[in-house]
Amino acid sequence: MKVAIVSSNNLKNTKLGPSTAGDLATKSILELLSHTTIDKSSIDGLIVTSNSQEIYLSNIVSEMCGLKPKFSTRVENLCNSGTSGILMAFSLIQARICKAVIVVGTEKQNSIGNKLNWDISRGIFDMPIHWAAMYASNHFQKFGTKPEDLALISYKNHLYANKNPNAIFYNKRFSFSQILDSDMVAEPLRKLDCCYPCDGASSLLLVSEDLAYKFESPIWIRSISQNSQGASFASISHSLDYIASTKIAAKEAFEMASMSPKDIDIAEVHDAFTILELLAYEDIGFVKKGCGRNFILDEIININTRGGLLGCGHPIGATGISQTNEIVLQLQGLAKGRQISNLKSGLVHNMAAAGTSTTIILLQN
Amino acid sequence: MKVAIVSSNNLKNTKLGPSTAGDLATKSILELLSHTTIDKSSIDGLIVTSNSQEIYLSNIVSEMCGLKPKFSTRVENLCNSGTSGILMAFSLIQARICKAVIVVGTEKQNSIGNKLNWDISRGIFDMPIHWAAMYASNHFQKFGTKPEDLALISYKNHLYANKNPNAIFYNKRFSFSQILDSDMVAEPLRKLDCCYPCDGASSLLLVSEDLAYKFESPIWIRSISQNSQGASFASISHSLDYIASTKIAAKEAFEMASMSPKDIDIAEVHDAFTILELLAYEDIGFVKKGCGRNFILDEIININTRGGLLGCGHPIGATGISQTNEIVLQLQGLAKGRQISNLKSGLVHNMAAAGTSTTIILLQN
Incomplete structure (x- = not known):
């Protein structure tokens, strides 16, 4: 099963602003969807990647965007969170659990992820x-x-x-x-x-091979x-x-x-x-x-x-x-x-x- | 590709104790591994499911357990985090990205996940x-x-x-x-x-079909x-x-x-x-x-x-x-x-x- 990225969005990165991580993710997804013909009801997966302390972000973002995905979760893997989410979306499609997955990454400038609190080998x-x-x-x-x-x-x-x-x-x-x-x-x-470090959000739409051909320039x-x-x-x-x-x-x-x-x-x-x-x-x-x-x-x-x-x-x-x-x-x-x-x-x-x-x-x- | 659960562990649930969410996850995985014959180097996936505020838990737990998995991340989906992690492990194996994935769930009694801070429709x-x-x-x-x-x-x-x-x-x-x-x-x-609500951790080992037959009673x-x-x-x-x-x-x-x-x-x-x-x-x-x-x-x-x-x-x-x-x-x-x-x-x-x-x-x- 081949997997393609068919649409993407990137908000402008900014200094610390009033929007929450959930707000930024929502904005990026809505902009992405506005540039595609895919129906919201066809989005059957949503992965939110973030080091934010905001809890159940994937459910909040689902609702804010008017999505009811089959599978939805938040993924956190420090600076490598975004592509960890892409790898998971890729797997969900290859495993035939989902056909169209949005992966959205979002972060605030004051994210706790900017500090490495655990590693005692670094001393102070x-x-x-x-x-x-x-x-x-x-x-x-x-x-x-x-x-x-x-x-x-x-x-x-x-x-x-x-x-x-x-x-x-x-x-x-x-x-x-x-x-x-x-x-x-x-x-x-x-x-x-x-x-x-700054505020920002970015999103991608990954789809299965059969869906991909309905889009211009699948990657x-x-x-x-x-x-x-x-x-x-x-x-x-x-x-x-x-x-x-x-x-x-x-x-x-x-x-x-x-x-x-x-x-x-x-x-x-x-x-x-x-x-x-x-x-x-x-x-x-x-x-x-x-x-x-x-x-x-x-x-x-x-x-x-x-x-x-x-x-x-x-x-x-x-x-x-x-x-x-x-x-x-x-x-x-x-x-x-x-x-x-x-x-x-x-x-x-x-x-x-x-x-x-x-x-x-x-x-x- | 069939996927089986071949080993599992559950720590005793307790009131708030001194261990971190990472400590509990580590303990559960080490107990699980001590009851199987699989080599640590064969574990190529680790998913930590938790609502904890502890960041990059999957990397910390990897290191504490002596694992160097190919894929490792933390998953948070409120009370449904644990099975979201299992679904992801299942996908990783079906997509042939991993062959042996440990999913460990861990939580502290004072987890922020016990409160629903977002939903304004609930009022106070x-x-x-x-x-x-x-x-x-x-x-x-x-x-x-x-x-x-x-x-x-x-x-x-x-x-x-x-x-x-x-x-x-x-x-x-x-x-x-x-x-x-x-x-x-x-x-x-x-x-x-x-x-x-309490402290606790539990873990499972999921493997691909060919590996599963090497274990007694794959589920x-x-x-x-x-x-x-x-x-x-x-x-x-x-x-x-x-x-x-x-x-x-x-x-x-x-x-x-x-x-x-x-x-x-x-x-x-x-x-x-x-x-x-x-x-x-x-x-x-x-x-x-x-x-x-x-x-x-x-x-x-x-x-x-x-x-x-x-x-x-x-x-x-x-x-x-x-x-x-x-x-x-x-x-x-x-x-x-x-x-x-x-x-x-x-x-x-x-x-x-x-x-x-x-x-x-x-x-x-």
Whole structure:
């Protein structure tokens, strides 16, 4: 049973506003539905992905949207919640339990998911930047990567964000030296090496093969794979050279699809910090280990064309959906001012704190 | 692809204790694994079902148990969380994404899930008993049901709980008149018409067909169905005669399995309040609408043999798993002091507040 994504929506990311996570999810779904011909009664699955403290969100959002899905639940898996929801929707359709599933990710800027409260191996360093800084220092020392390489990633993604009206940094330019000289937060990472937690919501409509052909430009899920390593930095960082969950999930996703990194024309990678985008190049297999710094200049693959987390902001539970949304739009040829031409295959890389878990999705038009 | 439940565990339900929801889930999984021969590395899925405010529980529990599953996430769907997790595990296996999935439900007595904070149609009546009382009043008026009929359900379930060492009311007897004369809470429901929110955790191991035959007494999932109606009492109570989500989910589960209520030998129904057990008899189809009060005396089917939520307590996110655990044990012939003989088919009925959603699972040995 093939599964396709046939419609998507992304709200504009904002600073903390008055809407609840449920309100944002509802708005995104209603906008998505207004652009399709599918009847509400045909939506038989709803998955809400969020780290919000709001309880029974999936039932509330169902009701607010006028949906009565067969299956409905909330999924929480930290920053990797969005694609975890997509994987579940994919499974529900493959298992023939549902035929048309909406996955909506939603988050508030003050989400508890922004702090890593559990991991005692971090001591008092409970902000994600501390482990990101360790990965960066290691890469600098071992592979000769420089602050300028990281700044270039931030520069590129902010440039792309300027073309994306939904990005929190839309129409906000940063020069290369502004990035390179921004405040140091955790050596060697600076303020503009970091993404910006924000309010946001994004949604996707996944359908079974027979329904997919009724829509224009269905985008097919060629494979989807996840890997979980644990929840503490001590247990998942046997080496600071790579993110194990990304390497494993990517390898499996490519095997499942009988594809290789060379087949990918466009990708969204999880750049919560600049160093993570660089590691993703290597761990996914776009370049050899240690060579990430050269990859960005080659520009063979289009990476984070919506602006990434660095340029768009990071509404935690929604991010994986927003990333997938961008690849879907690009493969459909609907990315407007930032559309890349001649695209066939795209990749989504969504992960949670320090590589706790990673999901990889391969998509084709 | 057939899916079987091959192992299960249930901790003793308790009043509020020092363990976190993560601790309880970990304990239940480690106990489950200690009774099977499966290797930890073969567990490729972990779903944690809980209304807890603890974030990224599935990753924490993975690590505490020494698991590195491919797929891992937390699921929250109020009182219907447990069976929502089972439905997802079933889908993951059917979709051939996973082969061996542990679903663990866990909850603390002070879970935020005990209060219905969202539903403005309830006014200040945000405790579930208020809507349960409306269903009860309606049944009394329309079908001649009496306080004694509800008390009999409580009496029966407490009697069963006396045989279940994991029940919070194990070894605690109530006479029929003690139940009938217990404090009035919301007319016509009394204290002993209500379940007792508590700490608890329960877990199940679901596997694909090829793995199932390596275990003794696999219990097969014949069908599993869910229906969601909304999140506010106003939107789901067009009639107080029945719970729509239960009727729809049960009808579909029987159709999927080509079975009928007559084929069921044993059932766990969601008796958060006595009236809900009576409605479940009718909505599932064991008796005609309005005749629930007679059904309990006929005793053709064994209902809530572990003591139900009334006798065992109700650790919200774990309850659906505990209910399924009981049917699995009974069908395996491992229910010890409360074992019923000659069982072939069992039913699990798990629902959320006021019939927001219901899941029905049909199991066979």
